[in-house]
Amino acid sequence: MEAGVTWLALVLVYPLWVLVHEGTHALVARHYGCTIEKFRPWPHRLDSGRFVWGSIRRRCGELNGTETGWISFSPRVPALIACAVLVVSAWAHAPIWVLVLLAGGLVDQAVNSIGYTAGTDLQRWCAAWDHPPWTWQIFGGSVVGTVLLGCGLAYV
Numbered sequence: 288m289e290a291g292v293t294w295l296a297l298v299l300v301y302p303l304w305v306l307v308h309e310g311t312h313a314l315v316a317r318h319y320g321c322t323i324e325k326f327r328p329w330p331h332r333l334d335s336g337r338f339v340w341g342s343i344r345r346r347c348g349e350l351n352g353t354e355t356g357w358i359s360f361s362p363r364v365p366a367l368i369a370c371a372v373l374v375v376s377a378w379a380h381a382p383i384w385v386l387v388l389l390a391g392g393l394v395d396q397a398v399n400s401i402g403y404t405a406g407t408d409l410q411r412w413c414a415a416w417d418h419p420p421w422t423w424q425i426f427g428g429s430v431v432g433t434v435l436l437g438c439g440l441a442y443v
Contacts, residue, residue, distance in 0.1 A: 295384070304391035305329065305341040308362040308399070313343050315361040319354045321347035337406065356415035359408045366396040370434045377441035386438075393434055400427020 309328045316323060325344035332338055345358075369392020376385055399408050401424050409427075413420045 300387060300391040300394075301340075302328070303388065304395050307365050307392075308395055309341040309343050311362045311365055312358060313345075316343065316345045316347065316358050319347065319350060319358065321345040321350075321358075352415045352417070356412045359411035359415060362395065362399065362408065366392040366399070367430065369393065370396055370430055374434055374437035374441070377438040380441070393431065396427060396434075397431045400424070401431065 306328045309326065313323050313326055323343055323345055325342070327343070328341040330338070330340050331342070333342060350358075369389045373386065373389035373393060376389060402409065409420060409423055412418075413423060
């Protein structure tokens with residue numbers, strides 16, 4: 288039974304975390320008065336031809352840099368929470384399927400806090416908040432490294 292649940296968790300991890308990621312963007316955008324025109328939490332190509340794992344298209348009134356930054360940064364919050372819970376769950380020797388589901392937050396954290404290319408969340412929030420990208424890359428890398436170390440030590 289445990290193996291079946293673990294495989295199911297593996298299959299659900301990607302869509303679940305894309306839904307969480309894009310849903311968080313949408314919730315925060317709505318908080319700032321934006322209208323969500325498209326919500327696509329699945330792999331596709333944007334009108335520009337660029338491949339993405341998920342996206343939202345929003346229409347907003349006048350937003351300041353702080354608001355724009357929070358819309359781009361917002362998926363970091365559930366990802367960071369999942370990273371913290373992942374370490375605690377590893378130390379508690381939670382079932383593997385729980386660890387697999389939480390590991391989706393770690394992957395989201397790694398991909399979206401370390402990689403820097405045009406049009407990514409990291410690029411957008413760094414521009415909005417006037418931060419050099421390397422500061423957030425160091426932070427994201429530190430979180431990922433700490434979580435991996437914490438989980439690894441739980442099983443030594």
